[in-house]
Amino acid sequence: xxxxxxxxxxxxxxxxxxxxxxxxxxxxxxxxxxxxxxxxxxxxxxxxxxxxxxxxxxxxxxxxxxxxxxxxxxxxxxxxxxxxxxxxxxxxxxxxxxxxxxxxxxxxxxxxxxxxxxxxxxxxxxxxxxxxxxxxxxxxxxxxxxxxxxxxxxxxxxxxxxxxxxxxxxxxxxxxxxxxxxxxxxxxxxxxxxxxxxxxxxxxxxxxxxxxxxxxxxxxxxxxxxxxxxxxxxxxxxxxxx
Numbered sequence: 001x002x003x004x005x006x007x008x009x010x011x012x013x014x015x016x017x018x019x020x021x022x023x024x025x026x027x028x029x030x031x032x033x034x035x036x037x038x039x040x041x042x043x044x045x046x047x048x049x050x051x052x053x054x055x056x057x058x059x060x061x062x063x064x065x066x067x068x069x070x071x072x073x074x075x076x077x078x079x080x081x082x083x084x085x086x087x088x089x090x091x092x093x094x095x096x097x098x099x100x101x102x103x104x105x106x107x108x109x110x111x112x113x114x115x116x117x118x119x120x121x122x123x124x125x126x127x128x129x130x131x132x133x134x135x136x137x138x139x140x141x142x143x144x145x146x147x148x149x150x151x152x153x154x155x156x157x158x159x160x161x162x163x164x165x166x167x168x169x170x171x172x173x174x175x176x177x178x179x180x181x182x183x184x185x186x187x188x189x190x191x192x193x194x195x196x197x198x199x200x201x202x203x204x205x206x207x208x209x210x211x212x213x214x215x216x217x218x219x220x221x222x223x224x225x226x227x228x229x230x231x232x233x234x235x236x237x238x239x240x241x242x
């Protein structure tokens with residue numbers, strides 16, 4: 001019975017990923033769009049039952065800056081009531097997927113950015129985010145995130161508000177958790193007092209061991225302000241858990 005259940009989960013996961021992919025293939029096919037590779041390295045350290053620390057380093061062109069840049073970040077994640085739900089179907093304990101409601105605060109430094117005069121400067125960014133998860137039929141989960149970026153780009157201060165919807169489902173494949181997902185995000189930038197960007201991601205996270213996971217995804221980013229630019233990216237994130 002367990003083997004047939006695994007086969008059903010694998011089949012459903014494949015159909016879910018294929019359905020999400022079919023929605024993004026058309027937009028990814030435009031030859032004139034810029035293509036990029038976004039590598040990322042993350043570390044998570046659980047501090048206690050309610051909180052964990054999160055450290056991240058990433059490199060990209062066009063994602064967090066108009067030029068090629070490394071950005072590093074440090075965050076604190078804190079559970080809000082209700083603290084957790086018990087997921088007995090997961091072969092590994094997962095801090096995020098065992099929470100209904102939690103918050104993130106932190107700091108992000110982008111080593112090269114451009115200000116309004118197109119001068120290359122450093123960006124310092126405070127981050128405040130609120131996450132919520134709700135169950136859907138067929139064991140899918142909808143995660144919402146509301147995030148505020150407090151941005152000091154050189155001497156210029158602005159805010160950016162980000163709203164994301166994420167659809168995912170956990171699958172157990174040979175005692176490993178595989179989580180295909182797709183999400184869509186809207187960005188409001190106070191520098192322009194308008195919706196300046198959208199970002200769509202399609203990917204999957206694979207749990208290798210209790211301490212290591214990797215994530216591979218396709219991204220489609222559309223900037224509308226200050227000018228119209230579109231890019232496609234292949235992202236790879238390596239994650240360590242302690």
